[in-house]
Amino acid sequence: MATAARNASHVIVGRGVVAPGGILSPGWMEVAGDRIVGIGAGDPPRPADYDLGGQWLVPGxxxxxxxxxxxxxxxxxxxxxxxxxxxxxxxxxxxxxxxxxxxxxxxxxxxxxxxxxxxxxxxxxxxxxxxxxxxxxxxxxxxxxxxxxxxxxxxxxxxxxxxxxxxxxxxxxxxxxxxxxxxxxxxxxxxxxxxxxxxxxxxxxxxxxxxxxxxxxxxxxxxxxxxxxxxxxxxxxxxxxxxxxxxxxxxxxxxxxxxxxxxxxxxxxxxxxxxxxxxxxxxxxxxxxxxxxxxxxxxxxxxxxxxxxxxxxxxxxxxxxxxxxxxxxxxxxxxxxxxxxxxIGARDVGALAPGNRADIVAVDDTFQLTAVMAGGAWVELG
Structure with missing residues (x-):
C-alpha cells in the first residue's frame, strides 16, 4: 500500500463500506488528515486515490x-x-x-x-x-x-x-x-x-x-x-x-x-x-x-x-x-x-462515519485482513 500524506485529502473505494446505517456497496470514503470527511454509495465524488474494489472496508x-x-x-x-x-x-x-x-x-x-x-x-x-x-x-x-x-x-x-x-x-x-x-x-x-x-x-x-x-x-x-x-x-x-x-x-x-x-x-x-x-x-x-x-x-x-x-x-x-x-x-x-x-466511551472510533477518526480495515471475501489505516495513515502489515 502506498503511503498517504497525513494532511492530504484522498478518496478510497471498496466493494462495500460497512457504515452505521448498513453496508454501502459499492462504497467510497474520503479522508482528510486523520478524519473521515465523507462517505457514500456508488461512484465517489472524484477519482479514487486508493482503489480497493475487491475489499470490504470496516472500522478499525x-x-x-x-x-x-x-x-x-x-x-x-x-x-x-x-x-x-x-x-x-x-x-x-x-x-x-x-x-x-x-x-x-x-x-x-x-x-x-x-x-x-x-x-x-x-x-x-x-x-x-x-x-x-x-x-x-x-x-x-x-x-x-x-x-x-x-x-x-x-x-x-x-x-x-x-x-x-x-x-x-x-x-x-x-x-x-x-x-x-x-x-x-x-x-x-x-x-x-x-x-x-x-x-x-x-x-x-x-x-x-x-x-x-x-x-x-x-x-x-x-x-x-x-x-x-x-x-x-x-x-x-x-x-x-x-x-x-x-x-x-x-x-x-x-x-x-x-x-x-x-x-x-x-x-x-x-x-x-x-x-x-x-x-x-x-x-x-x-x-x-x-x-x-x-x-x-x-x-x-x-x-x-x-x-x-x-x-x-x-x-x-x-x-x-x-x-x-x-x-x-x-x-x-x-x-x-x-x-x-x-x-470505553470512545465516540470518534468504532464506526465509519464523517467526523470519526480515519481508522479503517480492509478485508477480502474470506474476511482476511488486507490493509489497515490508522489515523489517516496506512500501516505496514506484518
Whole structure:
C-alpha cells in the first residue's frame, strides 16, 4: 500500500463500506488528515486515490483487553509497549487498552506510571488492570500469592498512579470490600469489570447495581453456567447494562458458545477481545506472563505449572474473521469495533462515519485482513 500524506485529502473505494446505517456497496470514503470527511454509495465524488474494489472496508478494531504480542508485554517497559501496540495495529487494532496482570502493588504502580504517558500521547486508549483483586478459586494465570481483597487505599494507589489513564479494573466482587471497590472504581472514572470470580448470581447482580458494566472474558475465569446455580455467566448475560467480553479463538470458547452469548445478549452487548500475551505473533515455545512461566503449543497458551489457560496468541484480525464467517459481517463489525468503542466511551472510533477518526480495515471475501489505516495513515502489515 502506498503511503498517504497525513494532511492530504484522498478518496478510497471498496466493494462495500460497512457504515452505521448498513453496508454501502459499492462504497467510497474520503479522508482528510486523520478524519473521515465523507462517505457514500456508488461512484465517489472524484477519482479514487486508493482503489480497493475487491475489499470490504470496516472500522478499525477496538481491543479493550490485550496484554502483549511480538514477544513482549505492556508491563515490560515503554519501548516494549510501543512494540506491542505496533504489532496489534498491523493486525487491525487501531484502539486498544494496555492490560496488566497481577503483580505486587509496587510493581503495578510503576507499570501504570510508565504506561500513563503512552495514554496521554494517544498511543493507547487506556490502562486495564486485570488484578490483583481477583478470586483465588478462579485465579487462572495470575500468581495466587499476590492476589488480595480490594482495600480502599490499594485501589486508590493504583488509580492515582495512572493520573486518570486507568480506564478499566477487573475484580471479583465477592471479595471483602468488593462492592465498595466497584463504587470507588466508577467514582474514579474507570470501568469496573467482573471477572476471575467465584461469586454467586446475586453478588454479581449487586456488583452491576453498584456500577460494574463489563464481564471479563465471559465463561473463562468463572464457574460454568449451571441450571440450579446460575452464577456469574447468567447474571452477566441477562443484565442489559453489561457488555461481556469473549475470546473468539476456538480454544477458550467453542464457536457454539460464542453464538449462544451473542444470541442471548445481542451484538451490542458482546465485545471481541484477544487477551493476547507476549506469544501472539510468535511461534510455539516458553514465554512469561507477569511472574509466571507459560508454554505455547499449537498456538494454545498454558501455564507451565498446572496447565491453566494463560491468555492467548489471538489477534483481532483472526477474532473478527471467525466472527464474520460464523455470525455475519455486520455482527462481526459490531463485536470488534462498535460495541467495545461504546464500552470505553470512545465516540470518534468504532464506526465509519464523517467526523470519526480515519481508522479503517480492509478485508477480502474470506474476511482476511488486507490493509489497515490508522489515523489517516496506512500501516505496514506484518
Amino acid at each position: 478494531f477496538v481491543d479493550i483487553h490485550v496484554h502483549g504480542g511480538a514477544g513482549v508485554a505492556f508491563g515490560d517497559g515503554v519501548e516494549e509497549a510501543r512494540q506491542v501496540a505496533a504489532f496489534h495495529r498491523a493486525n487491525g487494532t487501531t484502539t486498544m487498552h494496555a492490560s496488566l496482570v497481577t503483580r505486587t502493588l509496587a510493581d503495578l504502580e510503576g507499570e501504570v506510571r510508565e504506561l500513563a504517558d503512552l495514554v496521554d500521547d494517544g498511543l493507547l486508549a487506556g490502562i486495564h488492570l486485570e488484578g490483583p483483586f481477583l478470586s483465588h478459586a478462579r485465579c487462572g494465570a495470575h500468581e495466587p500469592t499476590l492476589l488480595r481483597a480490594p482495600a480502599r487505599d490499594d485501589v486508590a494507589r493504583l488509580l492515582e498512579a495512572g493520573r486518570g489513564t486507568v480506564r478499566m479494573v477487573t475484580l471479583a466482587p465477592e471479595l471483602e470490600g468488593g462492592l465498595d471497590a466497584v463504587r470507588q472504581i466508577v467514582d474514579g472514572g474507570a470501568i469496573a469489570a467482573v471477572g476471575h470470580t467465584d461469586a454467586p448470581f446475586d453478588v454479581v447482580t449487586a456488583a452491576v447495581d453498584a456500577g460494574a458494566r463489563v464481564g471479563t472474558h465471559l465463561f473463562n475465569g468463572m464457574p460454568p453456567l449451571h441450571h440450579r446455580t446460575p452464577g456469574p455467566v447468567a447474571a452477566l448475560l441477562n443484565d442489559p447494562r453489561v457488555v461481556v467480553e469473549v475470546i473468539n479463538d476456538g480454544m477458550h470458547l467453542d464457536p457454539a458458545v460464542v453464538r449462544t452469548a451473542v444470541r442471548a445478549a445481542g451484538q451490542s452487548r458482546v465485545a471481541l477481545i484477544t487477551d493476547a500475551m507476549a506469544a501472539a505473533g510468535m511461534g510455539d515455545g516458553r514465554y512469561r506472563l507477569g511472574s509466571l512461566d507459560t508454554v505455547v503449543e499449537n498456538g494454545m497458551v498454558r501455564l507451565a505449572d498446572g496447565g491453566s489457560l494463560a491468555g492467548s496468541t489471538l489477534t483481532m484480525a483472526d477474532a473478527f474473521r471467525r466472527a464474520a464467517l460464523d455470525l455475519g459481517l455486520d455482527t462481526a463489525v459490531a463485536m470488534a469495533s462498535a460495541t467495545p468503542a461504546q464500552v
